[in-house]
Amino acid sequence: xxxxxxxxxxxxxxxxxxxxxxxxxxxxxxxxxxxxxxxxxxxxxxxxxxxxxxxxxxxxxxxxxxxxxxxxxxxxxxxxx
Amino acid sequence: xxxxxxxxxxxxxxxxxxxxxxxxxxxxxxxxxxxxxxxxxxxxxxxxxxxxxxxxxxxxxxxxxxxxxxxxxxxxxxxxxxxxxxxxxxxxxxxxxxxxxxxxxxxxxxxxxxxxxxxxxxxxxxxxxxxxxxxxxxxxxxxxxxxxxxxxxxxxxxxxxxxxxxxxxxxxxxxxxxxxxxxxxxxxxxxxxxxxxxxxxxxxxxxxxxxxxxxxxxxxxxxxxxxxxxxxxxxxxxxxxxxxxxxxxxxxxxxxxxxxxxxxxxxxxxxxxx
Numbered sequence: 001x002x003x004x005x006x007x008x009x010x011x012x013x014x015x016x017x018x019x020x021x022x023x024x025x026x027x028x029x030x031x032x033x034x035x036x037x038x039x040x041x042x043x044x045x046x047x048x049x050x051x052x053x054x055x056x057x058x059x060x061x062x063x064x065x066x067x068x069x070x071x072x073x074x075x076x077x078x079x080x081x
Numbered sequence: 082x083x084x085x086x087x088x089x090x091x092x093x094x095x096x097x098x099x100x101x102x103x104x105x106x107x108x109x110x111x112x113x114x115x116x117x118x119x120x121x122x123x124x125x126x127x128x129x130x131x132x133x134x135x136x137x138x139x140x141x142x143x144x145x146x147x148x149x150x151x152x153x154x155x156x157x158x159x160x161x162x163x164x165x166x167x168x169x170x171x172x173x174x175x176x177x178x179x180x181x182x183x184x185x186x187x188x189x190x191x192x193x194x195x196x197x198x199x200x201x202x203x204x205x206x207x208x209x210x211x212x213x214x215x216x217x218x219x220x221x222x223x224x225x226x227x228x229x230x231x232x233x234x235x236x237x238x239x240x241x242x243x244x245x246x247x248x249x250x251x252x253x254x255x256x257x258x259x260x261x262x263x264x265x266x267x268x269x270x271x272x273x274x275x276x277x278x279x280x281x282x283x284x285x286x287x288x289x290x291x292x293x294x295x296x297x298x299x300x301x302x303x304x305x306x307x308x309x310x311x312x313x314x315x316x317x318x319x320x321x322x323x324x325x326x327x328x329x330x331x332x333x334x335x336x337x338x339x340x341x342x343x344x345x346x347x348x349x350x351x352x353x354x355x
Contacts, residue, residue: 047107050241051136054233058249063338066256070346073355 006046013039026077030068037061130319132238140243141323145302149287152330156284159337163277166349176204203265205353211262219261226254234331238320244330248283251331252338264347264354273343273351276336283333287326294322302326 013036020032037060044053105112122143126135130142140148177186177195180202188194195201234247259267291302299306304322308315311322346354 051134051243054241054246058246058253063249063253063256063342066253066260067341067345070342070355073346074348 006043009039009042009046013043024079026072026079027069029079030065030072033068034061034065037064130238130323131317132320132323134238134240136241137238137243137323137327138319141237141326142302142304142319145291145326148326148330149284149291149302152284152287152333155334155337156280159280159340162341162344166344167351168349170350172350172352174206176206177201178204205263215261219257223254223258226257227251230254230331230335234327235324237327238323244327245334247327248331248334249338251335252342255335255339256342259342259346260355264343265352267339268343268351271339273340276340276343279332279336280340281333283329283331283336286329286332290322290325290329 016032016036016039020029020036023029023032037056041053041056041061044050044056109115122135122139126132126138130138132138132142171191173189173191175188175191175194177188177197178184178201179186180200185204186195186201197203230247230251232247233242233250234244237243237247255267255271258270290304290307293310294303294306295301297306297309302322304319307322308318311318313321343351343354
């Protein structure tokens, strides 16, 4: 039997995705999206795809979060819907 | 309307989940993806290329043409960001700080400007004084991040990583400089023109390697034909060819990430931002 760490991580991934959609504060959404990417990176590592995990960690969790924060800095922080 | 959208999303999700029941098991050796080329890659990559990490070998050698156009896509993303956001108009208002007293001057006349030097310093409208702890920690950290990025590029064919990841990490280190100091520090160190040249140079290195292989009498991106040009044992020549290509990818990605960040955060004006 597998160690159920992948189930735990997958639960957190889904939790992060729903939270990122429902939170009104866009800065919080950007951070939640970073957390989502990092958990996906863990999931790739568990499945043995180390190269993909590395890309996810650097692009998804790292630089795209910065781009989101930069875009929020220049627009508005609250979402309307 | 929201109810209809919710029902449609639920139905699509249920259909997709139903579709996954037909998938082969995780790691199933009989799955279609593992039947045809995977075995060849696993058995023959080291003989063919002498690159221990065969993900890199597949990405930059067997599927090198794909990766070349991926690099071109990254370059196009940077170009699109530049064309959409870059704003060459001068700012109407200028803020200066009188350094000895700390008084802030606000010039509304766009013709007037003060000499920036020991007495007056530039000032941002959304200016936050750079925190000493942040500045010091980032100044110590940035060189190590950059060396790590170079390591990731150079060891692309031995360990996980490669041009894309290394380039992104190097770009992030430059972005960290802009965040911990201010945007002007970064723009002063790396000129916009230089970043543009780097982005194009990366793609040029990749495509140029391919064309060089053509001139040496091989196919496009057939690194084996580069043997007379590169030092080292001829067995390892494909790994060296991959390294050259990875360096090109790394340069392009590094420049494009920085271009995108600077243009987004300063609304294309390249003067003030996060």
